[in-house]
Amino acid sequence: MKSRIAEQIKIAAGVDFSQIEIESWIEKPKFSTMGDFAFPCFRLAKEFKKAPNLIAAEIAQTFKLKEVERTEAVGGYLNFYLDLPLYSAKVLKEVIDKRAGYGQKDLGKGKSISIDLSSPNIAKPFSMGHLRSTVIGNALANVTEKLGYKVIRINHIGDWGTQFGKLITAYQKWGSEEQVKTSPIAELHKLYVYFHEQAELNPSLDDEARVWFKRLEDGDEEAVRLWEWFRKVSLEAFSAVYEKLNISFDSFNGEAFYNDKMNDVIAMLEDEGLIEESEGARVVRLDDEGLPPCLIQKRDGATLYATRDLAAAFYRKREYSFEKSLYVVGNEQSLHFKQLKAILKKLNILWAEDLVHISFGMMLKDGKKMSTRKGKIVLLEKVLEQSTALAAEAIEEKNPNLKEKQQVAEAVGIGAIMFHDLKVFRQNDVHFELKDMLRFEGETGPYVQYAHARACSILRKAAVKDSSFSNSKVAPASFGEEERAIVMKISAFEEVIEEAFAEWDPSKIAKYAIDLAQLFNQYYAHTHILNELDEEVKAQRLLLLESITIVLKESLRLLGIQAPEEM
Ligand code: ARG
Numbered sequence: 001m002k003s004r005i006a007e008q009i010k011i012a013a014g015v016d017f018s019q020i021e022i023e024s025w026i027e028k029p030k031f032s033t034m035g036d037f038a039f040p041c042f043r044l045a046k047e048f049k050k051a052p053n054l055i056a057a058e059i060a061q062t063f064k065l066k067e068v069e070r071t072e073a074v075g076g077y078l079n080f081y082l083d084l085p086l087y088s089a090k091v092l093k094e095v096i097d098k099r100a101g102y103g104q105k106d107l108g109k110g111k112s113i114s115i116d117l118s119s120p121n122i123a124k125p126f127s128m129g130h131l132r133s134t135v136i137g138n139a140l141a142n143v144t145e146k147l148g149y150k151v152i153r154i155n156h157i158g159d160w161g162t163q164f165g166k167l168i169t170a171y172q173k174w175g176s177e178e179q180v181k182t183s184p185i186a187e188l189h190k191l192y193v194y195f196h197e198q199a200e201l202n203p204s205l206d207d208e209a210r211v212w213f214k215r216l217e218d219g220d221e222e223a224v225r226l227w228e229w230f231r232k233v234s235l236e237a238f239s240a241v242y243e244k245l246n247i248s249f250d251s252f253n254g255e256a257f258y259n260d261k262m263n264d265v266i267a268m269l270e271d272e273g274l275i276e277e278s279e280g281a282r283v284v285r286l287d288d289e290g291l292p293p294c295l296i297q298k299r300d301g302a303t304l305y306a307t308r309d310l311a312a313a314f315y316r317k318r319e320y321s322f323e324k325s326l327y328v329v330g331n332e333q334s335l336h337f338k339q340l341k342a343i344l345k346k347l348n349i350l351w352a353e354d355l356v357h358i359s360f361g362m363m364l365k366d367g368k369k370m371s372t373r374k375g376k377i378v379l380l381e382k383v384l385e386q387s388t389a390l391a392a393e394a395i396e397e398k399n400p401n402l403k404e405k406q407q408v409a410e411a412v413g414i415g416a417i418m419f420h421d422l423k424v425f426r427q428n429d430v431h432f433e434l435k436d437m438l439r440f441e442g443e444t445g446p447y448v449q450y451a452h453a454r455a456c457s458i459l460r461k462a463a464v465k466d467s468s469f470s471n472s473k474v475a476p477a478s479f480g481e482e483e484r485a486i487v488m489k490i491s492a493f494e495e496v497i498e499e500a501f502a503e504w505d506p507s508k509i510a511k512y513a514i515d516l517a518q519l520f521n522q523y524y525a526h527t528h529i530l531n532e533l534d535e536e537v538k539a540q541r542l543l544l545l546e547s548i549t550i551v552l553k554e555s556l557r558l559l560g561i562q563a564p565e566e567m
Contacts, residue, residue, distance in 0.1 A: 035079030052076030085475035108149030121158030137328035157254025165213025184233035388413035419445025451517035476540035
């Protein structure tokens, strides 16, 4: 609608500004008494050296658009009042026609964006930080896809590095094959923690670990065999989590994948004269960028996390020719990604600017970081189980006769955790409190899911068919203020998706879903629907409800959350 209004303003005002620019000035007034849209005339006033209100009045004279009932020039603004029945008909018809495709755009047609997300470390439990990366990254991937981009979801598994030297050392000394087979992650993690405890008493263990890692890098048979085994069992455990979260990846190329791709990068750095020796190790100095030096190769030739990320950046550019390359990784790695970009810039890589670190805050419990060190671990599988159990209890209470109870409990329990993570701006810390997340009131996932299920149940009772729109009169003449608010919200969906994309911020979608669910609940509390006697009015209200279910479901889908039709 905004773009159509902008088009007409451009014609009416006869200016050189582009339609897109004019469109970006159009506002949505806080109160519908001030119009459904408003155009501030101050910028044009400057251009024409005239009073803003005069400009507004002049545009008003020639402005013409079918869905705009009237305009009003006040305080330098031109306010547009929509013809509600006509506009509602247009918006709702579009939703019903396009269904899940509503809000879709082809902004990114022919372009691709790679997203590095989740990326847990082998032989360690899946941490809350990795959960945040998974959930935020997946939502951003869905939003990006919705706008027509090809998305490559990359799980940059942490499957290489000195920790494998430690793990192999620990396994050789204290490990049991049987136990690793029965509960791989817990057992490997136990060994890892034990290694650290012992190494504090006996520092020579660290030397042994270094030797083992070097052997691994040199392809020693025993080291490689153990590494492959640890990797395999860990990935199997992670897959179970991804299955529960309903998330999949296009690539599992982890750190080890780049082992044979680092020499090229190092050679490039050498050719550009960027490598310096420092206490036997090799570094790239970044003083002029105000950053500490980046370690590229250790004294013994071993490469590092940063070296592998450099190789990965080049590989991804070659392989996917990305327009943007996102890294959904916690705040604590900001320096790492700054260094990565700074090095690429020193290499005169033009696309260095296209690397974006999508950083996020911590997951806190009782005010403290939920950590994985020193054995104080919170196992994600356990958390998902607990949450599902709590959801099952709530469902048992609300709707004991529900079919597929277990499935719905999972959708609600897991959706609650995801929604809780996504509803705040990602940079903020998240306070982990299962009870809060699972409330059916307030700004929660279950609240949105429940609103959706309730609307679905009304539609079921009314037995509306998909063709409901064509059966009802085209312009819903019965619509008033409450319906207006809902129609305006629904029509803003596309814009919200674009904002979420532009700011890499899925919380925009979560907030939108809450708003729409609230509007529906208020509406439902005040309005007769099933027992409305006027068949025509009833059909119009049902049509509105059907549109609400479609948009709520699609909002949840973008966030990676299911929308059960009954709960
Ligand atoms: N495995 C790393 C960690 O857990 C995250 C990797 C993020 N991706 C990357 N390309 N560096 O800290």
